[in-house]
Amino acid sequence: MKILITGGEGRLARALAGALSEHRLSTLAHRDLDITDADAVERAIQRHAPDLLINAGAFNDVDAAEDRAEQAYRVNAIGPGILARAAARAEIAIVHFSSDYVFDGTSRRPYEERDQPNPLSVYGKSKLEGELAVAEANPRHFIVRTAWLYDEKSRNYLTTMRDIAISRERLKVVDDQFGSPTYIPHLARAIAAIIRDRDYGLRHLAGSGTASRLEIVELILSALGVRAGVERVSLRDFPAVARRPAFSPLTTSREPRVELPHWRAGVEDFIRACHSQAPG
Numbered sequence: 581m582k583i584l585i586t587g588g589e590g591r592l593a594r595a596l597a598g599a600l601s602e603h604r605l606s607t608l609a610h611r612d613l614d615i616t617d618a619d620a621v622e623r624a625i626q627r628h629a630p631d632l633l634i635n636a637g638a639f640n641d642v643d644a645a646e647d648r649a650e651q652a653y654r655v656n657a658i659g660p661g662i663l664a665r666a667a668a669r670a671e672i673a674i675v676h677f678s679s680d681y682v683f684d685g686t687s688r689r690p691y692e693e694r695d696q697p698n699p700l701s702v703y704g705k706s707k708l709e710g711e712l713a714v715a716e717a718n719p720r721h722f723i724v725r726t727a728w729l730y731d732e733k734s735r736n737y738l739t740t741m742r743d744i745a746i747s748r749e750r751l752k753v754v755d756d757q758f759g760s761p762t763y764i765p766h767l768a769r770a771i772a773a774i775i776r777d778r779d780y781g782l783r784h785l786a787g788s789g790t791a792s793r794l795e796i797v798e799l800i801l802s803a804l805g806v807r808a809g810v811e812r813v814s815l816r817d818f819p820a821v822a823r824r825p826a827f828s829p830l831t832t833s834r835e836p837r838v839e840l841p842h843w844r845a846g847v848e849d850f851i852r853a854c855h856s857q858a859p860g
Contacts, residue, residue, distance in 0.1 A: 584630035586615055587637020591734040591764055596636060599768035610637060615659035621666045632775060633667045634675040635660055643821040645703040656706035661713030673720035680727035680759060682708045685825025690790060692833040693782050700823040720780055727786040727830050731764040732853040741797050750809040755794040757815045760786035760829045763846030770838055784830040787843035803851040
């Protein structure tokens with residue numbers, strides 16, 4: 581299969597390239613293709629003639645989106661719609677990624693695909709608009725909601741907390757925000773499975789189980805053998821520009837079920853990968 585991946589400079593695109601290495605891949609970074617330029621998108625699809633289009637690009641700075649709403653909507657909503665329409669004209673499917681931030685966090689159980697979105701932030705609203713644009717434009721769509729992405733190769737919550745824990749004797753950690761930490765290589769392998777089965781539609785793919793920020797940090801500290809003290813604090817103690825859902829774990833009600841490994845397994849794989857990268 582020939583696959584064209586947009587957003588090729590990002591951490592997710594890099595992991596997808598590894599998981600899909602059996603296919604013929606073309607990856608385009610933003611400098612190579614502006615997904616909000618309809619003519620450029622048409623030319624790219626004609627030039628590469630893919631059998632599948634994967635949009636791995638996004639405006640992911642949640643706080644910056646509040647002040648740069650126009651740019652967030654262009655990248656997260658308008659661009660995906662352009663890609664989906666171009667893919668539909670070429671009679672090929674599209675994979676598009678969305679977020680747990682389309683929910684408001686008021687649920688008392690993990691969110692399923694059938695639950696009603698109610699985003700709190702510009703970022704969340706732009707991601708929801710992107711979902712709707714893709715679904716409307718192309719019936720051959722894989723819309724994948726995921727959450728709390730991390731790996732050992734990029735800057736994210738886990739690498740930040742790992743570095744803080746190593747350098748400080750005490751750290752403050754939020755204990756009342758819950759979600760689905762998702763190890764990017766696990767997600768990439770699941771994407772390979774769903775495109776093989778052509779199981780179109782909306783799907784939640786995130787690390788299984790529910791984790792608090794505190795539980796993630798405690799597992800990292802234990803795995804690293806670090807004795808840093810932990811002070812529990814509330815999400816309210818870390819005011820941010822954008823509102824975030826306090827409870828947004830994802831689960832799936834889709835059949836046949838495609839589930840990622842438990843979030844703890846993801847963190848353990850992350851720690852092993854960090855050790856393998858360490859000098860000496």
